[in-house]
Amino acid sequence: MNVAIIGCGYVGTAVAKCWQQKMTLMITATTTTPERVLELQNIAQKVVVLQGSDRNGLESVLHGQDCVLLSVAPNRGSSYKDTYLQTAETVVEAIKKSSIKQLIYTSTCSLYGDKKGVLVDEETPTEPESENQRILNQTEQVLLTELKDKLHVCILRLGGIYGVNRELVKIYSRIAGKTRPGDGSEAANWIHLDDIVGAIEFARHYHLQGIYNLVDDANLSSREIIDSVCEVHNLPRVTWDTSQSSDRYYNARISNQKIKDAGYKLIHPQMLF
Ligand SMILES: NC(=O)c1ccc[n+]([C@@H]2O[C@H](COP(=O)([O-])OP(=O)(O)OC[C@H]3O[C@@H](n4cnc5c(N)ncnc54)[C@H](OP(=O)(O)O)[C@@H]3O)[C@@H](O)[C@H]2O)c1
Incomplete structure:
Protein backbone atom coordinates (compact mmCIF):
# COMPACT_ATOMS: atom_id res chain seq x y z
CA MET A 1 0.00 0.00 0.00
CA ASN A 2 1.31 3.46 -0.91
CA VAL A 3 0.85 6.23 1.66
CA ALA A 4 1.73 9.91 1.36
CA ILE A 5 2.26 12.38 4.20
CA ILE A 6 1.77 15.96 3.04
CA GLY A 7 3.45 18.04 5.75
CA CYS A 8 5.86 15.79 7.60
CA GLY A 9 6.45 17.83 10.76
CA TYR A 10 5.95 16.82 14.41
CA VAL A 11 2.85 14.69 13.78
CA GLY A 12 3.74 13.57 10.25
CA THR A 13 7.16 12.33 11.35
CA ALA A 14 5.69 10.31 14.23
CA VAL A 15 3.14 8.77 11.87
CA ALA A 16 5.87 7.94 9.34
CA LYS A 17 7.84 6.14 12.08
CA CYS A 18 4.74 4.09 12.94
CA TRP A 19 3.98 3.29 9.30
CA GLN A 20 7.64 2.39 8.73
CA GLN A 21 7.19 -0.52 11.17
CA LYS A 22 4.50 -1.93 8.89
CA MET A 23 6.51 -3.58 6.18
CA THR A 24 3.57 -3.37 3.76
CA LEU A 25 3.48 0.45 3.55
CA MET A 26 5.55 2.51 1.10
CA ILE A 27 5.84 6.05 2.47
CA THR A 28 6.25 9.31 0.55
CA ALA A 29 6.76 12.37 2.77
CA THR A 30 6.80 16.06 1.86
CA THR A 31 8.55 19.05 3.39
CA THR A 32 8.99 22.63 2.25
CA THR A 33 12.55 22.66 3.61
CA PRO A 34 15.35 21.16 1.48
CA GLU A 35 17.57 20.85 4.61
CA ARG A 36 15.08 18.31 6.08
CA VAL A 37 15.35 15.84 3.20
CA LEU A 38 18.18 13.76 4.70
CA GLU A 39 16.41 13.47 8.08
CA LEU A 40 13.14 12.44 6.43
CA GLN A 41 14.86 9.86 4.24
CA ASN A 42 15.35 7.83 7.44
CA ILE A 43 11.61 7.45 7.86
CA ALA A 44 10.20 7.53 4.32
CA GLN A 45 11.09 5.68 1.14
CA LYS A 46 10.64 8.88 -0.86
CA VAL A 47 10.94 12.53 0.21
CA VAL A 48 9.68 15.41 -1.93
CA VAL A 49 10.26 19.11 -1.32
CA LEU A 50 7.09 21.00 -2.19
CA GLN A 51 4.71 23.78 -1.24
CA GLY A 52 1.04 22.90 -0.92
CA SER A 53 0.23 25.31 -3.75
CA ASP A 54 2.39 23.33 -6.21
CA ARG A 55 -0.28 21.61 -8.29
CA ASN A 56 2.03 19.65 -10.57
CA GLY A 57 4.19 18.60 -7.62
CA LEU A 58 1.16 17.36 -5.66
CA GLU A 59 -0.29 15.55 -8.68
CA SER A 60 3.00 13.75 -9.08
CA VAL A 61 3.26 12.88 -5.35
CA LEU A 62 -0.35 11.69 -5.11
CA HIS A 63 -0.26 9.64 -8.30
CA GLY A 64 -0.41 5.93 -7.40
CA GLN A 65 -1.08 6.54 -3.68
CA ASP A 66 -3.76 4.67 -1.73
CA CYS A 67 -3.95 6.84 1.37
CA VAL A 68 -2.88 10.42 2.13
CA LEU A 69 -2.35 12.17 5.44
CA LEU A 70 -2.62 15.96 5.25
CA SER A 71 -0.91 17.47 8.30
CA VAL A 72 0.40 20.91 7.46
CA ALA A 73 0.86 23.84 9.82
CA PRO A 74 2.22 27.30 9.00
CA ASN A 75 5.95 27.88 9.12
CA ARG A 76 7.20 31.22 10.45
CA GLY A 77 5.89 34.05 8.28
CA SER A 78 3.35 31.94 6.36
CA SER A 79 -0.37 32.63 6.39
CA TYR A 80 -3.14 30.20 7.36
CA LYS A 81 -4.72 30.82 3.98
CA ASP A 82 -1.63 29.75 2.04
CA THR A 83 -0.81 26.85 4.34
CA TYR A 84 -4.19 25.26 5.03
CA LEU A 85 -6.74 26.43 2.48
CA GLN A 86 -4.56 26.70 -0.58
CA THR A 87 -2.94 23.34 0.17
CA ALA A 88 -6.36 21.71 0.69
CA GLU A 89 -7.67 23.15 -2.59
CA THR A 90 -4.60 21.93 -4.46
CA VAL A 91 -4.76 18.51 -2.80
CA VAL A 92 -8.43 18.21 -3.80
CA GLU A 93 -7.63 18.90 -7.45
CA ALA A 94 -4.73 16.44 -7.39
CA ILE A 95 -6.82 13.76 -5.65
CA ASP A 114 -16.71 29.75 22.74
CA LYS A 115 -19.41 27.32 23.89
CA LYS A 116 -19.25 28.60 27.51
CA GLY A 117 -17.67 25.35 28.66
CA VAL A 118 -20.50 23.01 27.61
CA LEU A 119 -19.85 19.53 26.21
CA VAL A 120 -19.71 19.50 22.41
CA ASP A 121 -19.58 16.66 19.92
CA GLU A 122 -19.10 16.39 16.17
CA GLU A 123 -22.74 17.38 15.54
CA THR A 124 -22.29 20.70 17.35
CA PRO A 125 -21.94 23.59 14.87
CA THR A 126 -18.49 25.13 14.70
CA GLU A 127 -18.20 28.79 15.62
CA PRO A 128 -14.93 30.12 14.23
CA GLU A 129 -14.25 33.55 15.69
CA SER A 130 -11.06 34.80 14.09
CA GLU A 131 -10.08 35.01 10.44
CA ASN A 132 -7.64 32.13 10.94
CA GLN A 133 -10.37 30.00 12.51
CA ARG A 134 -12.64 30.75 9.56
CA ILE A 135 -9.90 29.59 7.20
CA LEU A 136 -9.51 26.33 9.15
CA ASN A 137 -13.28 25.84 9.01
CA GLN A 138 -13.30 26.46 5.27
CA THR A 139 -10.42 24.00 4.85
CA GLU A 140 -12.51 21.23 6.44
CA GLN A 141 -15.48 22.16 4.22
CA VAL A 142 -13.39 22.05 1.05
CA LEU A 143 -12.10 18.58 1.85
CA LEU A 144 -15.47 17.21 2.98
CA THR A 145 -17.65 18.59 0.21
CA GLU A 146 -15.32 18.37 -2.78
CA LEU A 147 -14.25 14.79 -2.15
CA LYS A 148 -17.29 13.17 -0.54
CA ASP A 149 -18.31 11.12 -3.59
CA LYS A 150 -14.77 10.16 -4.48
CA LEU A 151 -13.12 8.63 -1.39
CA HIS A 152 -13.21 8.27 2.40
CA VAL A 153 -12.37 11.60 4.04
CA CYS A 154 -11.59 11.45 7.77
CA ILE A 155 -11.17 14.70 9.68
CA LEU A 156 -9.55 14.32 13.08
CA ARG A 157 -10.19 17.41 15.21
CA LEU A 158 -7.23 17.37 17.57
CA GLY A 159 -6.95 18.90 21.02
CA GLY A 160 -3.71 20.61 22.03
CA ILE A 161 -0.79 18.38 21.11
CA TYR A 162 1.80 17.22 23.64
CA GLY A 163 4.24 14.33 23.68
CA VAL A 164 7.91 13.55 23.30
CA ASN A 165 9.89 16.80 22.86
CA ARG A 166 6.68 18.78 23.41
CA GLU A 167 6.20 17.83 27.05
CA LEU A 168 3.68 19.77 29.16
CA VAL A 169 6.50 21.02 31.37
CA LYS A 170 8.17 22.64 28.35
CA ILE A 171 4.89 24.23 27.33
CA TYR A 172 3.95 25.53 30.79
CA SER A 173 7.27 26.21 32.54
CA ARG A 174 7.47 29.70 31.01
CA ILE A 175 4.34 30.75 32.93
CA ALA A 176 5.37 29.17 36.25
CA GLY A 177 5.24 31.73 39.06
CA LYS A 178 3.29 34.22 36.93
CA THR A 179 -0.25 35.56 37.14
CA ARG A 180 -2.67 34.55 34.38
CA PRO A 181 -5.90 36.33 33.38
CA GLY A 182 -9.19 34.62 34.32
CA ASP A 183 -9.72 31.70 36.68
CA GLY A 184 -8.28 28.86 34.55
CA SER A 185 -11.52 26.91 34.66
CA GLU A 186 -11.77 26.34 30.89
CA ALA A 187 -11.44 22.75 29.67
CA ALA A 188 -7.91 22.34 28.31
CA ASN A 189 -8.56 19.44 25.87
CA TRP A 190 -5.15 17.88 25.25
CA ILE A 191 -4.16 14.84 23.23
CA HIS A 192 -0.89 12.91 23.41
CA LEU A 193 1.16 12.43 20.23
CA ASP A 194 0.99 8.63 20.71
CA ASP A 195 -2.82 8.81 20.43
CA ILE A 196 -2.68 11.05 17.37
CA VAL A 197 -0.49 8.45 15.68
CA GLY A 198 -2.73 5.67 17.02
CA ALA A 199 -5.91 7.33 15.76
CA ILE A 200 -4.44 8.14 12.34
CA GLU A 201 -3.36 4.52 11.93
CA PHE A 202 -6.82 3.40 13.15
CA ALA A 203 -8.47 5.71 10.59
CA ARG A 204 -6.25 4.35 7.81
CA HIS A 205 -6.79 0.72 8.77
CA TYR A 206 -10.56 0.92 9.27
CA HIS A 207 -11.23 3.47 6.49
CA LEU A 208 -12.90 5.94 8.85
CA GLN A 209 -14.87 8.73 7.27
CA GLY A 210 -16.42 11.89 8.67
CA ILE A 211 -15.38 14.10 11.55
CA TYR A 212 -13.94 12.70 14.79
CA ASN A 213 -12.82 14.67 17.83
CA LEU A 214 -9.57 13.48 19.36
CA VAL A 215 -8.91 14.50 22.96
CA ASP A 216 -8.07 12.37 26.00
CA ASP A 217 -10.44 11.37 28.80
CA ALA A 218 -8.82 13.55 31.45
CA ASN A 219 -11.23 16.44 31.05
CA LEU A 220 -9.06 18.72 33.19
CA SER A 221 -9.20 22.50 33.31
CA SER A 222 -6.17 24.63 32.42
CA ARG A 223 -5.76 25.45 36.11
CA GLU A 224 -5.77 21.78 37.16
CA ILE A 225 -3.16 20.92 34.54
CA ILE A 226 -0.90 23.88 35.32
CA ASP A 227 -1.14 23.11 39.07
CA SER A 228 -0.15 19.48 38.43
CA VAL A 229 2.74 20.40 36.11
CA CYS A 230 4.09 22.90 38.67
CA GLU A 231 3.71 20.43 41.53
CA VAL A 232 5.30 17.45 39.73
CA HIS A 233 8.21 19.54 38.42
CA ASN A 234 8.68 21.60 41.56
CA LEU A 235 7.93 24.91 39.84
CA PRO A 236 6.40 28.01 41.48
CA ARG A 237 2.61 27.98 41.30
CA VAL A 238 0.60 30.10 38.87
CA THR A 239 -1.91 32.56 40.33
CA TRP A 240 -5.11 33.69 38.59
CA ASP A 241 -6.44 37.23 38.25
CA THR A 242 -10.21 36.89 38.06
CA SER A 243 -10.62 40.62 37.48
CA GLN A 244 -9.34 40.04 33.94
CA SER A 245 -11.09 37.88 31.35
CA SER A 246 -9.39 34.73 30.13
CA ASP A 247 -7.22 34.98 27.02
CA ARG A 248 -8.26 31.52 25.90
CA TYR A 249 -9.92 31.75 22.48
CA TYR A 250 -12.16 28.74 22.77
CA ASN A 251 -14.09 27.35 25.68
CA ALA A 252 -15.77 23.99 25.18
CA ARG A 253 -15.54 20.54 26.69
CA ILE A 254 -14.90 18.13 23.83
CA SER A 255 -16.56 14.72 23.62
CA ASN A 256 -14.33 11.90 22.32
CA GLN A 257 -17.18 9.37 22.39
CA LYS A 258 -17.53 9.04 18.62
CA ILE A 259 -14.01 7.77 17.97
CA LYS A 260 -14.25 5.47 21.00
CA ASP A 261 -17.57 4.10 19.70
CA ALA A 262 -15.80 3.44 16.39
CA GLY A 263 -13.46 1.18 18.35
CA TYR A 264 -10.40 3.36 19.02
CA LYS A 265 -8.87 2.75 22.46
CA LEU A 266 -6.84 5.65 23.86
CA ILE A 267 -3.23 4.83 24.72
CA HIS A 268 -3.06 7.69 27.24
CA PRO A 269 -6.61 8.34 28.48
CA GLN A 270 -5.13 10.33 31.38
CA MET A 271 -2.47 13.02 31.02
CA LEU A 272 1.26 12.40 31.45
CA PHE A 273 2.78 15.17 33.56
N1 LIG B 1 -0.09 22.26 17.85
C1 LIG B 1 -1.26 21.94 18.33
O1 LIG B 1 -1.49 21.92 19.55
C2 LIG B 1 -2.38 21.56 17.36
C3 LIG B 1 -3.67 21.46 17.86
C4 LIG B 1 -4.67 21.03 17.00
C5 LIG B 1 -4.38 20.70 15.69
N2 LIG B 1 -3.11 20.84 15.21
C6 LIG B 1 -2.84 20.45 13.81
O2 LIG B 1 -2.00 19.31 13.84
C7 LIG B 1 -1.31 19.23 12.59
C8 LIG B 1 0.12 18.82 12.79
O3 LIG B 1 0.82 19.82 13.49
P1 LIG B 1 2.39 19.68 13.69
O4 LIG B 1 2.65 20.10 15.09
O5 LIG B 1 2.85 18.34 13.24
O6 LIG B 1 2.94 20.81 12.69
P2 LIG B 1 4.46 21.07 12.28
O7 LIG B 1 5.40 20.29 13.13
O8 LIG B 1 4.63 22.55 12.22
O9 LIG B 1 4.56 20.47 10.79
C9 LIG B 1 3.88 21.06 9.74
C10 LIG B 1 4.36 20.51 8.42
O10 LIG B 1 3.69 21.23 7.38
C11 LIG B 1 4.64 21.62 6.40
N3 LIG B 1 4.19 22.84 5.72
C12 LIG B 1 4.13 24.10 6.21
N4 LIG B 1 3.64 24.94 5.29
C13 LIG B 1 3.39 24.19 4.18
C14 LIG B 1 2.88 24.49 2.89
N5 LIG B 1 2.52 25.73 2.53
N6 LIG B 1 2.76 23.48 2.01
C15 LIG B 1 3.13 22.22 2.32
N7 LIG B 1 3.62 21.87 3.54
C16 LIG B 1 3.74 22.85 4.45
C17 LIG B 1 5.91 21.85 7.18
O11 LIG B 1 7.02 21.83 6.30
P3 LIG B 1 8.54 21.88 6.78
O12 LIG B 1 8.92 20.42 6.94
O13 LIG B 1 9.22 22.57 5.70
O14 LIG B 1 8.56 22.60 8.10
C18 LIG B 1 5.86 20.68 8.15
O15 LIG B 1 6.38 19.52 7.55
C19 LIG B 1 -1.51 20.56 11.90
O16 LIG B 1 -2.47 20.37 10.87
C20 LIG B 1 -2.06 21.45 12.98
O17 LIG B 1 -2.89 22.43 12.45
C21 LIG B 1 -2.11 21.27 16.02
Missing part, protein backbone atom coordinates in the same frame (compact mmCIF):
# COMPACT_ATOMS: atom_id res chain seq x y z
CA LYS A 96 -9.53 14.04 -8.30
CA LYS A 97 -6.94 12.83 -10.81
CA SER A 98 -5.71 9.99 -8.60
CA SER A 99 -6.96 6.64 -7.34
CA ILE A 100 -6.59 7.54 -3.65
CA LYS A 101 -9.12 5.76 -1.42
CA GLN A 102 -8.56 7.53 1.90
CA LEU A 103 -7.67 11.05 3.04
CA ILE A 104 -6.95 11.82 6.70
CA TYR A 105 -6.69 15.48 7.75
CA THR A 106 -5.55 16.78 11.13
CA SER A 107 -7.90 19.63 12.07
CA THR A 108 -8.48 21.27 15.44
CA CYS A 109 -11.09 21.28 18.23
CA SER A 110 -10.66 25.04 18.54
CA LEU A 111 -13.17 25.37 15.67
CA TYR A 112 -15.99 24.89 18.19
CA GLY A 113 -15.27 28.40 19.52
Whole structure:
Protein backbone atom coordinates (compact mmCIF):
# COMPACT_ATOMS: atom_id res chain seq x y z
CA MET A 1 0.00 0.00 0.00
CA ASN A 2 1.31 3.46 -0.91
CA VAL A 3 0.85 6.23 1.66
CA ALA A 4 1.73 9.91 1.36
CA ILE A 5 2.26 12.38 4.20
CA ILE A 6 1.77 15.96 3.04
CA GLY A 7 3.45 18.04 5.75
CA CYS A 8 5.86 15.79 7.60
CA GLY A 9 6.45 17.83 10.76
CA TYR A 10 5.95 16.82 14.41
CA VAL A 11 2.85 14.69 13.78
CA GLY A 12 3.74 13.57 10.25
CA THR A 13 7.16 12.33 11.35
CA ALA A 14 5.69 10.31 14.23
CA VAL A 15 3.14 8.77 11.87
CA ALA A 16 5.87 7.94 9.34
CA LYS A 17 7.84 6.14 12.08
CA CYS A 18 4.74 4.09 12.94
CA TRP A 19 3.98 3.29 9.30
CA GLN A 20 7.64 2.39 8.73
CA GLN A 21 7.19 -0.52 11.17
CA LYS A 22 4.50 -1.93 8.89
CA MET A 23 6.51 -3.58 6.18
CA THR A 24 3.57 -3.37 3.76
CA LEU A 25 3.48 0.45 3.55
CA MET A 26 5.55 2.51 1.10
CA ILE A 27 5.84 6.05 2.47
CA THR A 28 6.25 9.31 0.55
CA ALA A 29 6.76 12.37 2.77
CA THR A 30 6.80 16.06 1.86
CA THR A 31 8.55 19.05 3.39
CA THR A 32 8.99 22.63 2.25
CA THR A 33 12.55 22.66 3.61
CA PRO A 34 15.35 21.16 1.48
CA GLU A 35 17.57 20.85 4.61
CA ARG A 36 15.08 18.31 6.08
CA VAL A 37 15.35 15.84 3.20
CA LEU A 38 18.18 13.76 4.70
CA GLU A 39 16.41 13.47 8.08
CA LEU A 40 13.14 12.44 6.43
CA GLN A 41 14.86 9.86 4.24
CA ASN A 42 15.35 7.83 7.44
CA ILE A 43 11.61 7.45 7.86
CA ALA A 44 10.20 7.53 4.32
CA GLN A 45 11.09 5.68 1.14
CA LYS A 46 10.64 8.88 -0.86
CA VAL A 47 10.94 12.53 0.21
CA VAL A 48 9.68 15.41 -1.93
CA VAL A 49 10.26 19.11 -1.32
CA LEU A 50 7.09 21.00 -2.19
CA GLN A 51 4.71 23.78 -1.24
CA GLY A 52 1.04 22.90 -0.92
CA SER A 53 0.23 25.31 -3.75
CA ASP A 54 2.39 23.33 -6.21
CA ARG A 55 -0.28 21.61 -8.29
CA ASN A 56 2.03 19.65 -10.57
CA GLY A 57 4.19 18.60 -7.62
CA LEU A 58 1.16 17.36 -5.66
CA GLU A 59 -0.29 15.55 -8.68
CA SER A 60 3.00 13.75 -9.08
CA VAL A 61 3.26 12.88 -5.35
CA LEU A 62 -0.35 11.69 -5.11
CA HIS A 63 -0.26 9.64 -8.30
CA GLY A 64 -0.41 5.93 -7.40
CA GLN A 65 -1.08 6.54 -3.68
CA ASP A 66 -3.76 4.67 -1.73
CA CYS A 67 -3.95 6.84 1.37
CA VAL A 68 -2.88 10.42 2.13
CA LEU A 69 -2.35 12.17 5.44
CA LEU A 70 -2.62 15.96 5.25
CA SER A 71 -0.91 17.47 8.30
CA VAL A 72 0.40 20.91 7.46
CA ALA A 73 0.86 23.84 9.82
CA PRO A 74 2.22 27.30 9.00
CA ASN A 75 5.95 27.88 9.12
CA ARG A 76 7.20 31.22 10.45
CA GLY A 77 5.89 34.05 8.28
CA SER A 78 3.35 31.94 6.36
CA SER A 79 -0.37 32.63 6.39
CA TYR A 80 -3.14 30.20 7.36
CA LYS A 81 -4.72 30.82 3.98
CA ASP A 82 -1.63 29.75 2.04
CA THR A 83 -0.81 26.85 4.34
CA TYR A 84 -4.19 25.26 5.03
CA LEU A 85 -6.74 26.43 2.48
CA GLN A 86 -4.56 26.70 -0.58
CA THR A 87 -2.94 23.34 0.17
CA ALA A 88 -6.36 21.71 0.69
CA GLU A 89 -7.67 23.15 -2.59
CA THR A 90 -4.60 21.93 -4.46
CA VAL A 91 -4.76 18.51 -2.80
CA VAL A 92 -8.43 18.21 -3.80
CA GLU A 93 -7.63 18.90 -7.45
CA ALA A 94 -4.73 16.44 -7.39
CA ILE A 95 -6.82 13.76 -5.65
CA LYS A 96 -9.53 14.04 -8.30
CA LYS A 97 -6.94 12.83 -10.81
CA SER A 98 -5.71 9.99 -8.60
CA SER A 99 -6.96 6.64 -7.34
CA ILE A 100 -6.59 7.54 -3.65
CA LYS A 101 -9.12 5.76 -1.42
CA GLN A 102 -8.56 7.53 1.90
CA LEU A 103 -7.67 11.05 3.04
CA ILE A 104 -6.95 11.82 6.70
CA TYR A 105 -6.69 15.48 7.75
CA THR A 106 -5.55 16.78 11.13
CA SER A 107 -7.90 19.63 12.07
CA THR A 108 -8.48 21.27 15.44
CA CYS A 109 -11.09 21.28 18.23
CA SER A 110 -10.66 25.04 18.54
CA LEU A 111 -13.17 25.37 15.67
CA TYR A 112 -15.99 24.89 18.19
CA GLY A 113 -15.27 28.40 19.52
CA ASP A 114 -16.71 29.75 22.74
CA LYS A 115 -19.41 27.32 23.89
CA LYS A 116 -19.25 28.60 27.51
CA GLY A 117 -17.67 25.35 28.66
CA VAL A 118 -20.50 23.01 27.61
CA LEU A 119 -19.85 19.53 26.21
CA VAL A 120 -19.71 19.50 22.41
CA ASP A 121 -19.58 16.66 19.92
CA GLU A 122 -19.10 16.39 16.17
CA GLU A 123 -22.74 17.38 15.54
CA THR A 124 -22.29 20.70 17.35
CA PRO A 125 -21.94 23.59 14.87
CA THR A 126 -18.49 25.13 14.70
CA GLU A 127 -18.20 28.79 15.62
CA PRO A 128 -14.93 30.12 14.23
CA GLU A 129 -14.25 33.55 15.69
CA SER A 130 -11.06 34.80 14.09
CA GLU A 131 -10.08 35.01 10.44
CA ASN A 132 -7.64 32.13 10.94
CA GLN A 133 -10.37 30.00 12.51
CA ARG A 134 -12.64 30.75 9.56
CA ILE A 135 -9.90 29.59 7.20
CA LEU A 136 -9.51 26.33 9.15
CA ASN A 137 -13.28 25.84 9.01
CA GLN A 138 -13.30 26.46 5.27
CA THR A 139 -10.42 24.00 4.85
CA GLU A 140 -12.51 21.23 6.44
CA GLN A 141 -15.48 22.16 4.22
CA VAL A 142 -13.39 22.05 1.05
CA LEU A 143 -12.10 18.58 1.85
CA LEU A 144 -15.47 17.21 2.98
CA THR A 145 -17.65 18.59 0.21
CA GLU A 146 -15.32 18.37 -2.78
CA LEU A 147 -14.25 14.79 -2.15
CA LYS A 148 -17.29 13.17 -0.54
CA ASP A 149 -18.31 11.12 -3.59
CA LYS A 150 -14.77 10.16 -4.48
CA LEU A 151 -13.12 8.63 -1.39
CA HIS A 152 -13.21 8.27 2.40
CA VAL A 153 -12.37 11.60 4.04
CA CYS A 154 -11.59 11.45 7.77
CA ILE A 155 -11.17 14.70 9.68
CA LEU A 156 -9.55 14.32 13.08
CA ARG A 157 -10.19 17.41 15.21
CA LEU A 158 -7.23 17.37 17.57
CA GLY A 159 -6.95 18.90 21.02
CA GLY A 160 -3.71 20.61 22.03
CA ILE A 161 -0.79 18.38 21.11
CA TYR A 162 1.80 17.22 23.64
CA GLY A 163 4.24 14.33 23.68
CA VAL A 164 7.91 13.55 23.30
CA ASN A 165 9.89 16.80 22.86
CA ARG A 166 6.68 18.78 23.41
CA GLU A 167 6.20 17.83 27.05
CA LEU A 168 3.68 19.77 29.16
CA VAL A 169 6.50 21.02 31.37
CA LYS A 170 8.17 22.64 28.35
CA ILE A 171 4.89 24.23 27.33
CA TYR A 172 3.95 25.53 30.79
CA SER A 173 7.27 26.21 32.54
CA ARG A 174 7.47 29.70 31.01
CA ILE A 175 4.34 30.75 32.93
CA ALA A 176 5.37 29.17 36.25
CA GLY A 177 5.24 31.73 39.06
CA LYS A 178 3.29 34.22 36.93
CA THR A 179 -0.25 35.56 37.14
CA ARG A 180 -2.67 34.55 34.38
CA PRO A 181 -5.90 36.33 33.38
CA GLY A 182 -9.19 34.62 34.32
CA ASP A 183 -9.72 31.70 36.68
CA GLY A 184 -8.28 28.86 34.55
CA SER A 185 -11.52 26.91 34.66
CA GLU A 186 -11.77 26.34 30.89
CA ALA A 187 -11.44 22.75 29.67
CA ALA A 188 -7.91 22.34 28.31
CA ASN A 189 -8.56 19.44 25.87
CA TRP A 190 -5.15 17.88 25.25
CA ILE A 191 -4.16 14.84 23.23
CA HIS A 192 -0.89 12.91 23.41
CA LEU A 193 1.16 12.43 20.23
CA ASP A 194 0.99 8.63 20.71
CA ASP A 195 -2.82 8.81 20.43
CA ILE A 196 -2.68 11.05 17.37
CA VAL A 197 -0.49 8.45 15.68
CA GLY A 198 -2.73 5.67 17.02
CA ALA A 199 -5.91 7.33 15.76
CA ILE A 200 -4.44 8.14 12.34
CA GLU A 201 -3.36 4.52 11.93
CA PHE A 202 -6.82 3.40 13.15
CA ALA A 203 -8.47 5.71 10.59
CA ARG A 204 -6.25 4.35 7.81
CA HIS A 205 -6.79 0.72 8.77
CA TYR A 206 -10.56 0.92 9.27
CA HIS A 207 -11.23 3.47 6.49
CA LEU A 208 -12.90 5.94 8.85
CA GLN A 209 -14.87 8.73 7.27
CA GLY A 210 -16.42 11.89 8.67
CA ILE A 211 -15.38 14.10 11.55
CA TYR A 212 -13.94 12.70 14.79
CA ASN A 213 -12.82 14.67 17.83
CA LEU A 214 -9.57 13.48 19.36
CA VAL A 215 -8.91 14.50 22.96
CA ASP A 216 -8.07 12.37 26.00
CA ASP A 217 -10.44 11.37 28.80
CA ALA A 218 -8.82 13.55 31.45
CA ASN A 219 -11.23 16.44 31.05
CA LEU A 220 -9.06 18.72 33.19
CA SER A 221 -9.20 22.50 33.31
CA SER A 222 -6.17 24.63 32.42
CA ARG A 223 -5.76 25.45 36.11
CA GLU A 224 -5.77 21.78 37.16
CA ILE A 225 -3.16 20.92 34.54
CA ILE A 226 -0.90 23.88 35.32
CA ASP A 227 -1.14 23.11 39.07
CA SER A 228 -0.15 19.48 38.43
CA VAL A 229 2.74 20.40 36.11
CA CYS A 230 4.09 22.90 38.67
CA GLU A 231 3.71 20.43 41.53
CA VAL A 232 5.30 17.45 39.73
CA HIS A 233 8.21 19.54 38.42
CA ASN A 234 8.68 21.60 41.56
CA LEU A 235 7.93 24.91 39.84
CA PRO A 236 6.40 28.01 41.48
CA ARG A 237 2.61 27.98 41.30
CA VAL A 238 0.60 30.10 38.87
CA THR A 239 -1.91 32.56 40.33
CA TRP A 240 -5.11 33.69 38.59
CA ASP A 241 -6.44 37.23 38.25
CA THR A 242 -10.21 36.89 38.06
CA SER A 243 -10.62 40.62 37.48
CA GLN A 244 -9.34 40.04 33.94
CA SER A 245 -11.09 37.88 31.35
CA SER A 246 -9.39 34.73 30.13
CA ASP A 247 -7.22 34.98 27.02
CA ARG A 248 -8.26 31.52 25.90
CA TYR A 249 -9.92 31.75 22.48
CA TYR A 250 -12.16 28.74 22.77
CA ASN A 251 -14.09 27.35 25.68
CA ALA A 252 -15.77 23.99 25.18
CA ARG A 253 -15.54 20.54 26.69
CA ILE A 254 -14.90 18.13 23.83
CA SER A 255 -16.56 14.72 23.62
CA ASN A 256 -14.33 11.90 22.32
CA GLN A 257 -17.18 9.37 22.39
CA LYS A 258 -17.53 9.04 18.62
CA ILE A 259 -14.01 7.77 17.97
CA LYS A 260 -14.25 5.47 21.00
CA ASP A 261 -17.57 4.10 19.70
CA ALA A 262 -15.80 3.44 16.39
CA GLY A 263 -13.46 1.18 18.35
CA TYR A 264 -10.40 3.36 19.02
CA LYS A 265 -8.87 2.75 22.46
CA LEU A 266 -6.84 5.65 23.86
CA ILE A 267 -3.23 4.83 24.72
CA HIS A 268 -3.06 7.69 27.24
CA PRO A 269 -6.61 8.34 28.48
CA GLN A 270 -5.13 10.33 31.38
CA MET A 271 -2.47 13.02 31.02
CA LEU A 272 1.26 12.40 31.45
CA PHE A 273 2.78 15.17 33.56
N1 LIG B 1 -0.09 22.26 17.85
C1 LIG B 1 -1.26 21.94 18.33
O1 LIG B 1 -1.49 21.92 19.55
C2 LIG B 1 -2.38 21.56 17.36
C3 LIG B 1 -3.67 21.46 17.86
C4 LIG B 1 -4.67 21.03 17.00
C5 LIG B 1 -4.38 20.70 15.69
N2 LIG B 1 -3.11 20.84 15.21
C6 LIG B 1 -2.84 20.45 13.81
O2 LIG B 1 -2.00 19.31 13.84
C7 LIG B 1 -1.31 19.23 12.59
C8 LIG B 1 0.12 18.82 12.79
O3 LIG B 1 0.82 19.82 13.49
P1 LIG B 1 2.39 19.68 13.69
O4 LIG B 1 2.65 20.10 15.09
O5 LIG B 1 2.85 18.34 13.24
O6 LIG B 1 2.94 20.81 12.69
P2 LIG B 1 4.46 21.07 12.28
O7 LIG B 1 5.40 20.29 13.13
O8 LIG B 1 4.63 22.55 12.22
O9 LIG B 1 4.56 20.47 10.79
C9 LIG B 1 3.88 21.06 9.74
C10 LIG B 1 4.36 20.51 8.42
O10 LIG B 1 3.69 21.23 7.38
C11 LIG B 1 4.64 21.62 6.40
N3 LIG B 1 4.19 22.84 5.72
C12 LIG B 1 4.13 24.10 6.21
N4 LIG B 1 3.64 24.94 5.29
C13 LIG B 1 3.39 24.19 4.18
C14 LIG B 1 2.88 24.49 2.89
N5 LIG B 1 2.52 25.73 2.53
N6 LIG B 1 2.76 23.48 2.01
C15 LIG B 1 3.13 22.22 2.32
N7 LIG B 1 3.62 21.87 3.54
C16 LIG B 1 3.74 22.85 4.45
C17 LIG B 1 5.91 21.85 7.18
O11 LIG B 1 7.02 21.83 6.30
P3 LIG B 1 8.54 21.88 6.78
O12 LIG B 1 8.92 20.42 6.94
O13 LIG B 1 9.22 22.57 5.70
O14 LIG B 1 8.56 22.60 8.10
C18 LIG B 1 5.86 20.68 8.15
O15 LIG B 1 6.38 19.52 7.55
C19 LIG B 1 -1.51 20.56 11.90
O16 LIG B 1 -2.47 20.37 10.87
C20 LIG B 1 -2.06 21.45 12.98
O17 LIG B 1 -2.89 22.43 12.45
C21 LIG B 1 -2.11 21.27 16.02
